[in-house]
Amino acid sequence: MKTRNLSKLTKSNFITYGIVIAAYIIVEIFLRAGMVSSLLEGLLVPLCMYVILAVSLNLTVGISGELSLGHAGFMCVGAFSSAIFSKCMETVLPVAGIRFFLAILIGTAFAALFGVLIGIPVLRLKGDYLAIVTLAFGEIIKNVVNVVFLGRDSRGFHISTKDSISLGLEKGGEVIIKGPQGITGTPKDSTFLIGVILILITLFVVINLINSRTGRAIMAIRDNRIAAESVGISVTKYKLLAFSVSAALAGTAGVLYAHNLSTLTALPKNFGYNMSITILVFVVLGGIGNIRGSVIAAVVLTLLPELLRSLNDYRMLIYAIILIVTMIFTSSPGGREIQERIKLFFKKKKTKEA
Amino acid sequence: MIGFISYLVNGISLGSVYAIIALGYTMVYGIAKMLNFAHGDVIMIGAFVVFSTVSGAGLPPVVGVLISVVACTLLGMAIERIAYKPLRKASKLAVLITAIGVSYFLQNVALLIYGANTKSFTSVVSIEPITLADGAMVISGETIVTVIACIIIMIGLMTFMKYSKAGRAMLAVSEDSGAAQLMGVNVNSTIAMTFAIGSALAAIAGVLLCSSYPSLTPYTGSMPGIKAFVAAVFGGIGSIPGAFIGGILLGVIEILGKAYISSQLADAIVFAVLIIVLLVKPTGLLGKQIQEKV
């Protein structure tokens, strides 16, 4: 019984990897054949980024059961730390591959560090209080990044929160972070291939974590904290682990983001709570705790507003309606019933064919 | 010293607006147990209704406000009936996402109807400002009305909850909706009524917000909405006096933070204080400690 279960699990996981690899190969074939529109080509890296974000947030929300509304904050940390690195090293390390590899490590590490630092106080709270505090941290990160001016000249780094004049740079010095304008001119190192590799690594990390002893401990805490505690599971340790791994992976996505655009600004739109909520929508629509669902939902929901472009002014309105209808369809008793009927219908067909 | 008092008055004025919005948040949360992210956008709709009726159609302000309150009440009940009621038994997250969908929906409807251009809102308050200390300090009529309205609403709500039958039904549903139902409380209509009251408050909040800060766009409600949500959590979400205290404190901290620490980091300061408070008191200032049972 146990082995059968396990094999079923592995099979399911392989399907998830398979979907990603298959999608990559198909897109790559179309790309080679020149049959992909510029829009889709431009969306490939963002798609990878959103998939990573959704999978990583699912680790916190679905597996660990903590509602986090500050995921974009970790993405912001990853994006800015790696972009600073890349910007400083552009002349020293001209090989894009090595530089980007290091940038990914740095972005991930910084986000993980913030994950631990924020996780320690935050994880003491529960439910909506935890949600609001993660939101608060996300907003603080965004707000602080927005007022930082960082410059570099022959004497080293200078930092200010006032303006770029007060940095007192020598001639030839450059301003790296320019307050609200953020970082301009980050090398465009993100590619679809790297994005897909990072998705696979993310999936590997998350899936293995879930199916390990640690993962089972995390889920035990989610389902019943007191019972888990009573059998000797260290609640703080496991919660923190899940939270910081999730943060680190969000940082990785941030690195992809920063190196895909030549401008990096901390606007409410991209690193504010709006972004955190967008990612949360992916996770919930994909199914809480369902990793493959997160991957698919992230792809579909990122493509949706773009495919609706021809509707112009009505685009975001339609998106909102689709969101509400989908939620009611998937989560309400009435909607579930319809779903069951559809499933039953297919099942009947299948048995007939057999 | 005059400066400090002046900041304090402005803070209380801003805080009162937050408090009225937070009262709506807290009512809905306490009874329906859901975070109604669309609350801020109901505020915006309320303000637009007053804008259309008073500045557009030329009706007297009082009539405009009444129409707005009725419109928002109906809107709130419609939202509850269409979007939230089917999800009564669903996970909290599903409801949260639906609320976000409703929020986008309202914003974009307003965008289509009124366009993106800023509208200037004519204050519905016609009380003369009070000038103190040779003009060094001015208390505007809006401030006076907002603060008084906020206190009246809070006391009214508390009395309603405590002494009216409907209010006690609400308390019962918030404690245990299953048990309340067994005791003959109509849970569905109680929740619908909560949304009606919450949305009526949102209309009033919208009018007062835009009277004090006279600019109106389809996105006017979203940031005050989030701030009020923070205020509600700050005071202990679900608690009516908590939302009041949380709102006032948030407004005062925001203004004093801007005045004495840094105007750039005002938001960071507000959120930092929130975090510190929640770490010391994990359920907010007046929140109930829920004993966990095994």
Place this chain on the structure above:
Amino acid sequence: MKKALSLLLVGAMTLSLAACGNSSDSAATEENTAAESAGTESEADGEAAFKIGGIGPITGGAAIYGTAVQGGIQIAVDEINEAGGINGYQIAYQFQDDEHDAEKAINAYNTLKDWGMQALVGTTTSAPCIAVVEETHNDNMFQITPSGTAVECVQYDNAFRMCFSDPTQGTESAKYIGENGMAENEKVAVIYDSSDVYSTGIYEAFAAEAENQPFEIVSVEAFTADSKTDFSVQVQKSKDSGADLLFMPFYYTEAALVLAECNKQGYEPVFFGCDGMDGILGVENFDVALAEGLTFLAPFVAKSEDEMVQNFVSKYEAAYGETPNQFAADAYDSVYVVKAALEAAGATPDMSVSDLCDAMVEAMSSVTYDGVTGKSITWSADGEPNKAPLVVQVVNGEYTEL
């Protein structure tokens, strides 16, 4: 069951992806053939047209600016098409939403590229513009931004600007205030949006130039995108500093609030704004008395006697029911600049994007343009326009040119 479902989904996705690719591809080839046939056949072929794209936020908090640009381009395109087009070819025009977000701006740009855009009038706001200029540079596509003010917006040879850059405006404002002794007691207070590129850019240049001017900046207060409801603190601090002039480098949406707050507190300094103030009198229901005496440097005054301006304003009002602001005006001019460049280059729609760009960039150095945002405007090689700012003051509730 799950497997079947997921396979189904994969299938559906692949199909949709392929469909995406295919549809646009076939569309593109259609365009190509159409363009080719037009090239070989006669000019009278109605199918061939210059494809001009526009990008800007038409949803989200910055939607005012995008919709203005969208409308301004539309008016110009209609006019040109009515008058016979460019070099005998009509203009096809499409506008895409970027929600004031760099990532979405790239998507908007790619959508337009799939459509077959040959020149870009955009993007409207600075941060998205910096991201998009990187792409147009790679594709070598001609770009003119009506209102992207950050220096980096036009950092490449293919990109030009219709409006003033942030540093120019900050410096010019400081010079004007200093030279005309606008601050009676030589004390100036500044309020700016520290989360906005445009506002910070102007403020920095202003502060730098202030060193050389007789006045002194006595108070600097900021606000951010997330806290722009309440301005009581900023106004009170400016008041307490005793400044006679309040410099406000931000848009009219916030300015309306600041002016109302000053009125509330009984603070009456000289108000000096920036070109983002244009439009403040058009805010529906705004009490224009609050803005009395507000002075700012602007490229465009809707009340101007100028014939071109009057023509544009009346058409815009007829089409959209509101007075155009400088965003609309800059966008309108941008289209005519594209026309001028295309005509100077003697271009035809069958030329490739890159060839068009090279020809237009070369032609830009010789273009001198008279428009609604300035007369005899020329462009330097770095893409900046040379035009004189107008000094505008609100007198008796009307914009008046000083």
